[in-house]
């Protein structure tokens with residue numbers, strides 16, 4: 001299982017760079033770099049026969065992953081998440097075929113494990129001595145876990161109001177935790193400055209080429225789970241956009257390798273009503289999304305007011321004939337509770353946004369009853385128990401014979 005990674009290519013100016021340097025964005029134009037592979041070579045090695053014998057985790061796709069030496073792969077069991085039918089939500093929404101890709105099953109409870117497992121492994125492979133990240137919470141936890149695994153010092157910068165669970169988790173992994181006044185872009189400034197001063201390697205979203213490679217395995221895995229085909233529609237809660245962008249890249253690579261055909265899913269970006277830079281740019285037909293002022297939502301992963309990969313996300317939306325929409329915090333909370341109460345899946349608020357967006361898209365006619373829809377549940381609800389108040393629950397006194405009156 002050798003990697004067929006050949007070089008890096010700029011997504012904007014198409015300049016190319018060698019694969020063995022620790023570089024971040026394009027040195028020429030500062031845009032996003034992609035890892036490129038010898039896909040013909042990869043296709044001869046990553047055959048269906050070969051795959052049949054490999055463990056069900058993301059390293060099964062090693063030929064189209066950037067880690068060069070398999071010994072450098074860091075694993076906590078990332079990837080290999082379930083694709084779970086959601087018939088009760090389907091009946092409720094008038095859709096015959098909804099499935100939920102349950103990314104909450106990943107180590108540290110979100111799909112962030114995929115990208116950061118790969119990015120930290122690759123940073124270490126190329127000689128980084130410390131890794132750092134600005135994060136709304138989940139990315140910090142994932143990076144801290146893989147840094148611990150790699151034996152690298154880790155620095156995370158999070159908004160001060162990040163859920164306590166995520167702060168505690170990062171401390172447990174031994175990371176240096178910096179709480180910052182402001183949002184993730186403000187945390188980004190702190191990490192950039194720290195990286196210059198102290199030589200940390202910054203693994204911010206799409207500001208190094210390898211997180212997207214980990215995220216792309218969501219698309220590969222989905223296609224494999226469906227028998228090497230893609231669904232009609234993918235609904236994805238979007239912040240920095242690596243999920244959408246990574247999957248879109250995966251589908252192109254799989255087609256070039258002859259594993260899937262030319263059909264693509266319609267990609268759907270879901271954002272919060274009060275933080276919707278991508279949805280707004282899509283509506284206006286623009287290719288870049290300016291900073292969203294006063295961004296606010298209870299879904300931390302979607303509280304991303306500016307995205308360096310805006311043009312890549314918007315291109316995927318256009319090329320796939322997809323769409324972008326927004327939901328309010330009340331709506332996404334409703335979606336979270338619907339998934340939990342109807343399907344037994346306690347999902348993150350971001351995932352709740354994707355659930356409720358699916359209902360809205362059906363109501364608006366974007367989705368037809370027979371469409372095969374895959375909702376990405378990007379994370380676990382367990383980190384967000386604060387959103388579901390429990391302090392009004394009565395306390396029963398078992399010594400009181402009337403304690404159960406009116407309960408049944």
Ligand SMILES: *Cc1c(COP(=O)(O)O)cnc(C)c1O
Nearest residue numbers: 239240241242243301350378379
């Ligand atoms: C980071 C995050 C998102 C946003 O994902 P992007 O791929 O960065 O757009 C969505 N949901 C959860 C739970 C997240 O942690």
